[in-house]
Amino acid sequence: MSAPATRVPPADGASAHDHPQGANPEKQFHHDAAVKSADLVHREIIRKNMESYDAGHMKGRARFMDWDAARDRCQAIKREAINHLDKYLLQFEENVTARGGHVFWAATSQEARNYIRDLAVRHAVKTVVKSKSMVTEEIELAAALEKVGCTVWETDLGEYIVQLRHEPPYHIVTPAMHLNRTQIAELFRDKFGEPDLPEDPQKLVAAARRKLRQAFFAAEMGISGANFLVADVGAVAISTNEGNGRLTTSLPRIHVAVTGIEKVIPRLEDLATLWPVLATSGTGQPVTTYGTLVGGPKRPGEADGPEEFHVVLVDNGRSSLLGHPEEREVLHCIRCGACLNICPVYRHIGGHAYGTTYPGPIGAVLTPHLRGSAFEHLSYASSLCGACTSVCPVKIDLHHHLLHNRRDFMKAGHGKVGERIRFRLWRVAMLSPKLYALGGWLGRKSLRAIYGLGLSGSLLDPLRAWNRKRATVPVAKESFREQWRKGLGNSK
Amino acid sequence: MATANNPSRDLILKRIRAGLQMPVTARWEEVPERPFFAPIENPLERFQQECKANLMELTLTDNAAESARQLASILNTLPPGEIFMQDHAGLRALVEDAGVSREIRWSSQGGPREVAQATVSLAEALVAHTGSVFVSAACGGRGASVVAPCHIVFANTNQLLPDLKTALSNATRNGVLKNNSFACMISGSSRTADIEKILVQGAHGPIRLAVILERR
Numbered sequence: 001m002s003a004p005a006t007r008v009p010p011a012d013g014a015s016a017h018d019h020p021q022g023a024n025p026e027k028q029f030h031h032d033a034a035v036k037s038a039d040l041v042h043r044e045i046i047r048k049n050m051e052s053y054d055a056g057h058m059k060g061r062a063r064f065m066d067w068d069a070a071r072d073r074c075q076a077i078k079r080e081a082i083n084h085l086d087k088y089l090l091q092f093e094e095n096v097t098a099r100g101g102h103v104f105w106a107a108t109s110q111e112a113r114n115y116i117r118d119l120a121v122r123h124a125v126k127t128v129v130k131s132k133s134m135v136t137e138e139i140e141l142a143a144a145l146e147k148v149g150c151t152v153w154e155t156d157l158g159e160y161i162v163q164l165r166h167e168p169p170y171h172i173v174t175p176a177m178h179l180n181r182t183q184i185a186e187l188f189r190d191k192f193g194e195p196d197l198p199e200d201p202q203k204l205v206a207a208a209r210r211k212l213r214q215a216f217f218a219a220e221m222g223i224s225g226a227n228f229l230v231a232d233v234g235a236v237a238i239s240t241n242e243g244n245g246r247l248t249t250s251l252p253r254i255h256v257a258v259t260g261i262e263k264v265i266p267r268l269e270d271l272a273t274l275w276p277v278l279a280t281s282g283t284g285q286p287v288t289t290y291g292t293l294v295g296g297p298k299r300p301g302e303a304d305g306p307e308e309f310h311v312v313l314v315d316n317g318r319s320s321l322l323g324h325p326e327e328r329e330v331l332h333c334i335r336c337g338a339c340l341n342i343c344p345v346y347r348h349i350g351g352h353a354y355g356t357t358y359p360g361p362i363g364a365v366l367t368p369h370l371r372g373s374a375f376e377h378l379s380y381a382s383s384l385c386g387a388c389t390s391v392c393p394v395k396i397d398l399h400h401h402l403l404h405n406r407r408d409f410m411k412a413g414h415g416k417v418g419e420r421i422r423f424r425l426w427r428v429a430m431l432s433p434k435l436y437a438l439g440g441w442l443g444r445k446s447l448r449a450i451y452g453l454g455l456s457g458s459l460l461d462p463l464r465a466w467n468r469k470r471a472t473v474p475v476a477k478e479s480f481r482e483q484w485r486k487g488l489g490n491s492k
Numbered sequence: 493m494a495t496a497n498n499p500s501r502d503l504i505l506k507r508i509r510a511g512l513q514m515p516v517t518a519r520w521e522e523v524p525e526r527p528f529f530a531p532i533e534n535p536l537e538r539f540q541q542e543c544k545a546n547l548m549e550l551t552l553t554d555n556a557a558e559s560a561r562q563l564a565s566i567l568n569t570l571p572p573g574e575i576f577m578q579d580h581a582g583l584r585a586l587v588e589d590a591g592v593s594r595e596i597r598w599s600s601q602g603g604p605r606e607v608a609q610a611t612v613s614l615a616e617a618l619v620a621h622t623g624s625v626f627v628s629a630a631c632g633g634r635g636a637s638v639v640a641p642c643h644i645v646f647a648n649t650n651q652l653l654p655d656l657k658t659a660l661s662n663a664t665r666n667g668v669l670k671n672n673s674f675a676c677m678i679s680g681s682s683r684t685a686d687i688e689k690i691l692v693q694g695a696h697g698p699i700r701l702a703v704i705l706e707r708r
Contacts, residue, residue: 048688048689049688049689052689053689063529064528064529065527065528065529065530066526066527066528067528069525069526069527069528070528070529072523072525072526073525073528076522076523076525083512084512085508085512086505086508086509086512089505089508090505099673103498104497104498105498105500105501105504105505106500107500107503107504108500111499111500155696156686157684157686157687157695158686161686174685174686174689175686176686176687179687180688181687181688181690184687201687201688201690201692202692204687205684205687205692205694205695206694208695209694209695209696212696213606213696216696217606232664233664233669233670234669235669235675241682241683241684241685241695242682242683242684242695242696242697243638243682243695243696243697243698244695244696246634246637246638246676246696246697247638247639247696247697249634249674250603250633250634250635250638250639250674251635251639261504261508267664268660268663268664268669269657269660269661269664271656271660272655272656272657272659272660273528275656275677276529276622276656283685286542286545286622286679287622287624287656287677287679288679289546289678289679289680289681289682289683290638290676290677290678290679290682290697291624291676291677291678291679292674292675292676293669293674293675293676294673294674295669295672295673295674296673297673298629298673299629299671299672299673302629302630302633302634302672302673302674303599303600303602303603303629303632303633303634303635303636304602304603304604304633304634304635305603305629305633305634305673305674309673313504315500315504315507319504319507319508319511320507320511321511322507322508322511322512322514323510323511323512323513323514324514325514325515325516325517326516326517328511328516
């Protein structure tokens with residue numbers, strides 16, 4: 001059995017998602033965003049994928065008599081869970097341990113990694129199969145296991161594809177969304193040594209199935225994430241379409257579920273709302289093919305199943321969000337990816353440009369809290385159009401949280417001096433109509449002069465950031481105020 | 493009770509409790525719960541529609557003999573080889589009536605092997621609204637619904653429930669997860685759309701999910 005390619009091993013303290021030269025995430029972000037937004041092949045792949053998603057999502061929503069009522073219910077469930085997080089986590093733990101499972105509370109990524117690594121070493125694990133879990137990406141688990149000699153197989157097809165390409169996932173639901181069948185066929189031909197493999201999705205899936213089934217049956221440890229932790233029955237709920245989550249949690253003799261503390265929900269019955277809403281928001285399906293519930297190791301009399309069951313509850317900065325007066329609700333996120341799919345910024349720059357585990361609007365809100373001020377620039381990676389908020393199935397006020405992050409960032413003194421000066425001048429002008437009019441007049445005159453000299457996009461152009469790569473922004477002949485006086489306001 | 497050495501457990505709980513003490517300024521309006529799915533008028537008809545949409549194979553039968561013939565008919569379409577069956581008196585009778593001559597591995601002998609061509613199991617319940625089959629570890633174990641290329645479910649119309657809410661409420665009341673280490677709501681065969689959003693069945697698990705539904 002040939003081993004899968006490992007992902008790029010992170011340097012100590014860095015994330016696998018950081019770019020090799022990622023000493024300055026902000027500069028790297030601007031660079032990568034500019035490159036990707038000009039990549040027309042990438043744009044075309046994403047456009048096709050997103051159009052397909054949009055159609056499926058709207059069709060899925062039409063199955064609901066009242067989609068907004070379903071979102072309200074999801075919001076209420078998650079709010080109840082997060083506002084009583086200690087109670088429900090303890091209830092979950094009590095139920096899991098009563099059935100012979102183990103619950104480990106990890107304050108940091110390192111604690112989580114070490115616990116699972118030590119478990120693998122203790123049981124002489126050689127082969128690990130993983131189903132999709134963004135938290136395992138966040139804590140850089142695969143690299144830690146490889147360091148102790150384990151071969152780690154990503155088994156979600158999209159995850160497997162990006163693993164073979166030494167890349168992190170591009171999207172939290174569809175990790176290989178940025179690739180077309182031609183690129184995937186080339187990859188498989190090269191990695192599998194099957195030069196005649198056609199560009200047929202059916203054949204490509206079958207080839208991956210053959211490889212991964214060997215891994216499933218050889219693995220001693222299966223690692224999954226969790227979409228929800230169900231407190232009243234003490235079960236981990238995992239949603240998958242491919243069945244890789246099923247095999248990961250059924251065949252190996254050890255199952256480890258790694259998840260954030262915010263995934264807990266009060267009752268099993270809550271899944272009757274959350275499952276359809278998650279599926280509709282994630283892929284447009286009425287419900288995900290496999291809604292799996294695992295509550296412990298194999299019980300006496302059961303035909304199969306792991307002998308050991310471990311749940312690793314990862315905090316890693318999440319508990320600090322609970323005390324945030326405005327952003328506690330960010331912990332309601334169910335990681336459906338809907339905000340990524342609708343975001344005009346994500347649709348242009350793609351998932352990898354963010355340089356983080358969680359891209360898109362939710363990542364831009366969350367990452368500065370999890371990874372510090374080096375990622376504050378992501379709060380500006382938004383047009384604040386509010387599309388993300390409009391689709392969020394748990395009604396997180398995402399675009400306002402981006403504004404909260406920006407405000408907190410400036411208050412903490414992290415803003416650039418030039419930016420501060422510009423905003424102060426703008427404030428003064430906004431408080432004085434005459435000064436504002438004078439500023440507008442000067443601006444129009446100077447821009448016309450610069451454009452007239454052919455210096456649009458040059459260092460002398462105050463709109464350089466825009467004009468250097470795009471058609472020059474036209475300058476109005478008259479101010480808005482003048483146009484208004486001449487009857488603009490009366491025009492129909 | 494199994495435990496893990498948890499040096500950070502108290503620290504995390506302390507942080508959570510401290511965080512929850514902080515006043516929250518976000519505007520939270522309590523919205524009264526209201527229905528968001530239309531009621532299911534005819535569960536059987538709806539189940540049939542949803543199974544079709546989920547690309548499942550559903551056959552309605554009127555009696556045990558017809559069910560046995562249907563099982564034999566499905567097994568005849570499969571390549572030669574072992575099948576795995578939940579060890580249950582009803583299924584043993586069904587196999588006998590169907591005259592199955594293949595090698596059978598029963599769940600009492602362990603989980604299904606990689607070579608299994610099909611798995612046959614019962615279900616805890618069926619859900620009309622989503623065309624789902626609800627199974628637990630009692631239905632032949634975990635692998636019984638995912639290891640082989642074809643999963644055959646034998647159920648009856650008395651097991652048909654209108655929606656997920658009813659099915660999950662029943663599961664809580666009946667202690668399904670208290671008595672089993674595993675349960676799963678299955679709504680179709682294994683599938684993926686990870687390549688250009690094109691649907692392909694049989695990503696890792698069954699390519700076929702067939703339900704033999706006997707009228708009661």
